[in-house]
Amino acid sequence: MTQLKAIKQPETEQAPKVKKLFIAGVGAVGSTLLKQVTRNGSAKSLRVLGVCNARHVLWYDRSQSEYSLNDLLRGPDKNWDAIIDKLASYPERSVVFIDATGDADVARLYPQLLENKIHVVTPSKLANTQSQEDFNTLHYTAGKNGVEFLYETNVGAGLPIIYAIKNLQFTGDEILELSGVVSGTMTYLFSELDKGNSFSKSVIKARRLGYAEPDPRDDLSGEDVARKFLILARICGLKIERDELDVESLIPEQLKDVDSATFLEELNQYDEIWEKKRTKAAEKGETLRYTGSLKNGKIKVGIESVSTSSAIGQLNGTNNLIRIKSRRYFDQPLVIQGPGAGKDVTAAGVLADILSIRN
Numbered sequence: 001m002t003q004l005k006a007i008k009q010p011e012t013e014q015a016p017k018v019k020k021l022f023i024a025g026v027g028a029v030g031s032t033l034l035k036q037v038t039r040n041g042s043a044k045s046l047r048v049l050g051v052c053n054a055r056h057v058l059w060y061d062r063s064q065s066e067y068s069l070n071d072l073l074r075g076p077d078k079n080w081d082a083i084i085d086k087l088a089s090y091p092e093r094s095v096v097f098i099d100a101t102g103d104a105d106v107a108r109l110y111p112q113l114l115e116n117k118i119h120v121v122t123p124s125k126l127a128n129t130q131s132q133e134d135f136n137t138l139h140y141t142a143g144k145n146g147v148e149f150l151y152e153t154n155v156g157a158g159l160p161i162i163y164a165i166k167n168l169q170f171t172g173d174e175i176l177e178l179s180g181v182v183s184g185t186m187t188y189l190f191s192e193l194d195k196g197n198s199f200s201k202s203v204i205k206a207r208r209l210g211y212a213e214p215d216p217r218d219d220l221s222g223e224d225v226a227r228k229f230l231i232l233a234r235i236c237g238l239k240i241e242r243d244e245l246d247v248e249s250l251i252p253e254q255l256k257d258v259d260s261a262t263f264l265e266e267l268n269q270y271d272e273i274w275e276k277k278r279t280k281a282a283e284k285g286e287t288l289r290y291t292g293s294l295k296n297g298k299i300k301v302g303i304e305s306v307s308t309s310s311a312i313g314q315l316n317g318t319n320n321l322i323r324i325k326s327r328r329y330f331d332q333p334l335v336i337q338g339p340g341a342g343k344d345v346t347a348a349g350v351l352a353d354i355l356s357i358r359n
Contacts, residue, residue, distance in 0.1 A: 184341025248302025
């Protein structure tokens with residue numbers, strides 16, 4: 001896409017101090033973020049310039065402090081060239097682009113946005129889990145142009161996991177190991193097994209509650225956890241590609257390529273296998289959890305049988321837990337625990353990233 005240069009619009013002396021936001025994607029997280037900005041945006045010097053969905057864009061009036069999506073479907077067709085051109089017309093580094101779409105095409109816009117000195121904040125893991133070369137280029141582009149590329153909610157929703165790791169490194173510490181549970185979906189599934197519920201019914205329930213993707217195989221493949229640990233590893237300075245990770249999938253081989261409806265209908269054929277695994281763990285005073293670890297430059301993701309009395313064994317709901325072992329926190333690793341999924345905590349994490357940016 002051709003980079004567009006725009007004429008800067010004159011603004012008042014105070015205007016550049018106001019962070020101007022554009023939200024791409026107004027689903028669960030994007031619409032919740034819009035509500036949070038409406039509630040306290042004026043006090044935090046935030047102004048929403050506009051929003052877009054997959055087809056339409058809506059621009060707000062300069063005087064607005066309350067933002068509704070009522071007119072979005074009547075808005076003009078979305079055109080990324082025109083959107084970026086308009087965002088680039090404001091004073092440099094005063095605009096924040098929030099990507100709440102989870103769309104690979106939108107993630108590919110980040111370099112152009114950063115080159116136009118527009119900050120980027122996103123819960124989407126797509127950009128950070130491309131090739132190592134793409135990862136390096138993206139972060140270099142942000143630094144070169146003096147803008148922020150922030151993605152705290154890539155791991156743990158609103159939990160300050162990435163923030164903690166970066167701060168440890170910034171103060172001279174060295175990360176030695178990372179381990180734990182970073183999928184609220186997986187915590188929910190295995191805590192339901194602990195209650196005696198079948199695996200297939202637990203998956204269907206998680207899907208109905210919005211904890212799992214419409215096609216639960218997106219979660220059961222382990223890809224979500226793999227991407228999160230890939231991001232954490234790269235933040236720690238490890239150069240690593242996705243195909244170097246050891247990832248255990250929970251999708252039965254026979255159901256790997258069927259349609260989503262068939263997958264949900266036939267998953268109960270494997271309930272007995274999961275009950276045997278749960279019983280075997282219970283006989284040892286243990287329970288099953290889907291964990292990830294980064295140790296000695298290697299990432300391993302999969303099922304682990306852990307003590308029921310351990311912090312990980314006691315996780316329930318959609319809680320996450322990550323242990324950070326470093327030179328400084330060697331004998332007693334730093335533990336971060338809390339809700340790792342949900343639109344409210346994720347949107348709040350995005351908002352925290354936005355507020356951390358200095359114009």
